[in-house]
Every structure is written in structure tokens, then in C-alpha cells.
Amino acid sequence: MGAMTADTALGLDVSRLRVSFDGFVAVADTSFHVAPGTSFGIVGESGSGKSTVLRAICGLAPRQSGTVRLLGGADSHAPGSKAFRRRVQMVFQDPYGSLHPRQTVDRLLAEPLAIHGIKDAETRIERALDEVGLGTGFRFRYPHQLSGGQRQRIAIARALILEPQILLLDEPTSALDASVQAEVLNLLEDLRRRRNLTFIMVSHDLAVVTHICERLMVMQRGRTVELLASSDLIAGRVADPYTLSLMRASAGFRRGAKAA
Amino acid sequence: MISTSSPLLVVEDLRVAFPGRDGGMLEAVRGVSFTLGRERLGIVGESGSGKSQTGRAILGLTAPEGLVKAKRLEFSGVDLLNCPPKQRRALRGGRIAMVLQDPKFSLNPVMTIGAQIVETLRAHTRVSAGEAKKRALAALESVRIDNPERVYKLYPHEVSGGMGQRAMIAMMLIADPDILIADEPTSALDVTVQLQVLAILDALVSERGMGLILVSHDLRLVSSFCDRILVMYAGRVVEELAAGGLANAQHPYTRGLMACLPQLGASTHPLATLERRPEWAL
Numbered sequence: 198m199g200a201m202t203a204d205t206a207l208g209l210d211v212s213r214l215r216v217s218f219d220g221f222v223a224v225a226d227t228s229f230h231v232a233p234g235t236s237f238g239i240v241g242e243s244g245s246g247k248s249t250v251l252r253a254i255c256g257l258a259p260r261q262s263g264t265v266r267l268l269g270g271a272d273s274h275a276p277g278s279k280a281f282r283r284r285v286q287m288v289f290q291d292p293y294g295s296l297h298p299r300q301t302v303d304r305l306l307a308e309p310l311a312i313h314g315i316k317d318a319e320t321r322i323e324r325a326l327d328e329v330g331l332g333t334g335f336r337f338r339y340p341h342q343l344s345g346g347q348r349q350r351i352a353i354a355r356a357l358i359l360e361p362q363i364l365l366l367d368e369p370t371s372a373l374d375a376s377v378q379a380e381v382l383n384l385l386e387d388l389r390r391r392r393n394l395t396f397i398m399v400s401h402d403l404a405v406v407t408h409i410c411e412r413l414m415v416m417q418r419g420r421t422v423e424l425l426a427s428s429d430l431i432a433g434r435v436a437d438p439y440t441l442s443l444m445r446a447s448a449g450f451r452r453g454a455k456a457a
Numbered sequence: 458m459i460s461t462s463s464p465l466l467v468v469e470d471l472r473v474a475f476p477g478r479d480g481g482m483l484e485a486v487r488g489v490s491f492t493l494g495r496e497r498l499g500i501v502g503e504s505g506s507g508k509s510q511t512g513r514a515i516l517g518l519t520a521p522e523g524l525v526k527a528k529r530l531e532f533s534g535v536d537l538l539n540c541p542p543k544q545r546r547a548l549r550g551g552r553i554a555m556v557l558q559d560p561k562f563s564l565n566p567v568m569t570i571g572a573q574i575v576e577t578l579r580a581h582t583r584v585s586a587g588e589a590k591k592r593a594l595a596a597l598e599s600v601r602i603d604n605p606e607r608v609y610k611l612y613p614h615e616v617s618g619g620m621g622q623r624a625m626i627a628m629m630l631i632a633d634p635d636i637l638i639a640d641e642p643t644s645a646l647d648v649t650v651q652l653q654v655l656a657i658l659d660a661l662v663s664e665r666g667m668g669l670i671l672v673s674h675d676l677r678l679v680s681s682f683c684d685r686i687l688v689m690y691a692g693r694v695v696e697e698l699a700a701g702g703l704a705n706a707q708h709p710y711t712r713g714l715m716a717c718l719p720q721l722g723a724s725t726h727p728l729a730t731l732e733r734r735p736e737w738a739l
Contacts, residue, residue, distance in 0.1 A: 242647035242648070242649065242650075243618070243647055345504075374503040374504055374674060375503065375674065375676070375714055375717055375718055376503060376713065376714060376717050376730065376731035378717070378718075379717035379718070379719075379728040379729065379730050379731070380730050382719065382727075382728055383727040383728055383730065386726065386727060387727070401647065401648065403721055404718070404719040404720055404721045405719055407719075407721060407722075408719035408724070408726075408728070430721075431721055431722045442649060443648065443649065444721070446648040446649045446651070446652050447648055447721065448721075449677050449678055449680075449681035449682075450652060450655050450656075450659075450678060450681040450682040451681065452659065
């Protein structure tokens with residue numbers, strides 16, 4: 198079954214997604230389309246709703262209206278349902294917060310398998326650790342015995358162990374050092390190529406997003422500012438002044454330049 | 458570069474060690490030397506390189522179990538390591554101040570922003586309550602807070618990250634220090650806010666003629682901001698670079714750090730990774 202699912206990439210269609218908390222609209226009618234096997238980025242500043250979009254896709258945030266649909270599969274599954282979670286997994290921002298501090302790596306990786314009733318835990322755990330470049334020597338360690346980069350690899354292994362077709366990445370490298378970030382980004386790209394995965398990646402770093410993703414969406418205060426291809430952004434073909442100001446900001450400090 | 462006559466701060470062979478689990482001492486900073494004039498000095502390194510401990514040792518904020526040693530640690534003629542604690546306290550916050558990373562954790566959550574600034578001021582200068590408030594408001598205004606009267610009365614949880622960081626800078630500047638040590642002052646902030654805060658720091662440094670030490674992990678940001686950069690690795694300074702001299706970096710660690718950053722427009726797949734060679738840590 199593993200080999201079969203890995204070959205059929207799934208895409209995702211989000212249409213007029215709206216999330217609000219006590220009347221505060223965190224995501225306002227956002228629509229986008231991610232073709233199977235591609236990589237889609239969401240950029241924005243804190244509070245722009247970019248993480249909430251991801252959380253709403255996998256059912257961690259309540260959808261007020263709008264639809265989330267899997268593309269390319271034979272049947273569609275409701276977001277947040279067990280069958281949906283089997284296909285769509287998430288990697289969280291902070292590897293210091295997202296791993297249970299009192300569970301060994303082995304137990305962390307066994308849990309999703311137990312939830313989904315998958316039998317060959319032994320081989321899957323070993324393979325997952327191999328795939329993220331850690332090896333079985335890490336299997337019985339606790340999170341506090343690992344560095345930040347190693348923890349994020351475990352978080353990626355935990356997401357991959359179910360062999361999902363879509364990976365939701367919420368700032369997967371922003372808690373890591375630059376050199377470790379490069380390793381994790383390379384790992385993600387490598388995994389995507391090998392497994393024909395679809396990525397939706399949230400980041401505040403334009404360089405990281407354009408490195409990983411082919412297309413991206415810029416968000417501000419819950420609204421979609423612009424949807425464009427990474428190549429357009431790199432070439433400066435952007436329509437919205439907000440996107441431009443983000444680009445300028447990411448270029449670094451310029452003395453005498455007017456702060457936006 | 459632009460340092461005038463005698464340096465403000467002389468650091469020579471600074472070492473900071475902490476007790477390890479095996480009873481031995483673990484050196485986090487291993488012989489760092491530099492001088493600081495009225496300029497912007499950047500200290501860059503990854504986690505564990507000793508950059509923050511260097512800043513903390515200058516202020517005397519090393520954790521109590523840590524051991525600080527140096528051949529010289531002098532601030533305008535005062536020997537910081539051997540001066541009486543009272544003098545050190547007067548210097549700290551008064552003439553050497555520090556801005557910390559995250560305003561969420563470094564401001565007092567149960568005091569209004571105004572009260573915190575006034576407290577800092579009155580710890581270092583004898584001023585009346587009325588005068589203190591006036592100066593606190595002026596300080597808030599100098600970090601470009603639009604409505605200082607309103608922000609004065611707010612609690613830290615009521616302001617945004619950028620506003621909190623500006624309030625902290627205002628607090629640090631109120632005693633008119635000669636040196637400001639900023640430890641990752643912008644890494645908890647959004648990129649556009651980051652630049653605003655840096656612009657404020659930049660203006661304050663040039664207007665008041667302060668010395669600024671900017672500690673950060675962000676090589677690119679620091680190189681676009683500082684006059685001089687020290688690159689730290691494993692507790693040592695491996696390279697010193699002039700402003701804009703990043704392209705001419707010689708040390709393989711600095712070059713490796715540059716290469717592993719994804720860049721807008723440059724498509725390198727896969728990214729270069731950093732090979733940490735043991736001889737760098739010697």
C-alpha cells in the first residue's frame with residue numbers, strides 16, 4: 198500500500214476559507230489551489246493568518262465557511278477526519294514545543310502508527326529515521342538529548358511515517374540556526390522529490406519560500422494580498438505595494454532608506 | 458574605523474566558563490578580545506557560539522555559577538572585573554545598557570510601561586516624579602512612538618512586539634548610556650518592524666555618539682547595519698570584517714554561513730551545508 202500511495206500525488210483546493218475567533222476574522226475568504234506534486238508557499242507577517250490557514254486545512258482551527266478539498270484522489274475526505282489526516286500531515290514551527298518531552302523518539306513515532314492501526318511499526322520507524330538522516334541510534338533518545346535540528350528531523354519523520362501525500366509546514370526552520378536550516382531545507386526538498394509530495398509551507402522569510410516553492414500567496418491581516426509565481430517575485434514582477442515592502446525589508450538594512 | 462581617540466570599552470582575552478556535569482569547567486567564551494569606540498559593532502554567531510555570553514559578561518549579568526576571567530575588561534578607565542559591586546551596579550543600566558531579545562519576556566508584565574521607564578531613570582538619577590514622567594514621555598517619543606501619553610499607561614501585554622521593543626529601547630536610553638548592548642533586538646519581530654527598530658537604533662547611535670554592540674545570528678542583517686563585525690564560533694572570534702566586507706570573508710566558517718542562506722533570486726539546489734571542521738574550534 199505504501200508504494201502505491203506514494204506515487205499518486207494529491208493536490209489541495211481551498212475555496213473561500215473563513216476562520217474567525219469570537220468575531221475576530223483571522224482568515225477572510227481565502228482561496229487558492231495547489232496542484233498535485235507542487236509546492237505552495239504562504240508568506241506574511243505575524244497576525245496575517247498564514248498559520249491559521251494551515252491549521253484550518255488540517256482541522257485544528259474551526260472553519261466558519263468555505264471548503265477544503267483534496268484533488269487527484271478518487272474520493273474526497275472531510276478535513277480533520279482520520280482518512281484526511283492519513284494523507285495530510287503537519288510539521289510545526291518549534292521543535293522544542295512540538296515533541297513530548299517525556300516520550301522517547303520511538304514512542305513519538307509509534308503513536309501515529311497506533312492511531313491509524315498500522316502494523317509494521319518496527320520497520321516503518323527504522324525507515325523513517327533513516328529517511329530523515331538520523332539512523333536508528335536515535336530511536337531510544339528523549340527530545341532533550343537532541344539538538345534543535347535533530348528534533349525538527351524527528352518532527353518531520355513523525356509526519357512522514359504515515360506516508361502522507363501532502364505535508365503542511367508551519368515555519369519549519371525559523372527556530373533553527375542558518376546552517377541547520379540549510380540541512381533541513383535540503384532534506385525537505387529531497388523527500389519531496391523522492392516521495393512525490395505536495396508541500397504547503399508557511400514562512401515569514403521570502404528567500405526560504407521562494408527557494409522551496411513554485412508558487413506563493415502573500416497575506417496581510419487575514420486577507421490575500423497577492424497570488425504569484427516565485428519566479429515573478431524574484432524578478433520583481435509584483436502588483437501589490439505590500440509585497441514590494443516585504444521584498445525591500447528582506448533585502449536588509451539600508452542607511453537613509455525610509456522605514457516603511 | 459570611525460572610532461575616535463581612546464576606545465570606550467577594552468576587552469582582552471575574555472573567558473566565561475560554566476561548571477559541567479562531570480565537575481570540570483566548560484568554557485563558553487574562550488579568549489575574546491576587541492575594543493569598542495563610538496561605533497556600531499556586530500557580533501555574529503550561531504547558537505552556542507558564546508556571542509550572548511560575551512555581551513552578558515561585559516554587563517556583569519553572567520549567571521552566578523559562571524566564572525568570568527579577562528586580562529582586561531575596561532570601560533572608560535574602570536576595571537569592570539575588580540571594581541566594587543556598587544560601582545558596577547551604577548554603571549549597569551546607567552552607562553552601559555542592554556536591550557534583550559523578546560519584549561514579551563523582558564518587560565515586567567505587572568507594571569505599566571511608563572512606570573518601568575521611570576523606575577530605571579530614578580535608579581540612576583535623582584529626579585522628581587514629575588520630571589521623571591516628563592523624561593519618560595520624551596524617551597518614548599524619541600523611539601518614534603506616536604502617542605507617548607497613551608503608551609505610557611499601557612501594560613506590556615497591551616502593545617505589539619515592535620512597540621514593546623521600542624519601549625524597551627526607550628527604557629535603556631533614558632539614563633543616557635555610553636554603550637548599548639543589543640542582544641538579538643529584532644529577531645522576535647517581523648521583517649518590516651525589524652527595519653524600523655534598527656533605524657531607530659541607528660539614529661540614536663549617531664545622534665548621541667553611543668557605542669553599540671549588536672549581537673545577532675543574522676549575518677546578512679548585521680553586515681548591512683554595522684561598521685565592523687566579529688564572527689564567533691565555539692567561543693572564539695574567528696574573523697573580523699569591515700562593513701560591507703562580507704564578500705571578502707576569508708574564514709571558511711563565515712563563507713559557509715553565507716553560502717547556506719537561501720537567497721532571493723539565486724537558485725542553488727541543494728543549498729550548501731556547513732561542514733564544521735574540528736580545527737575551527739581549536
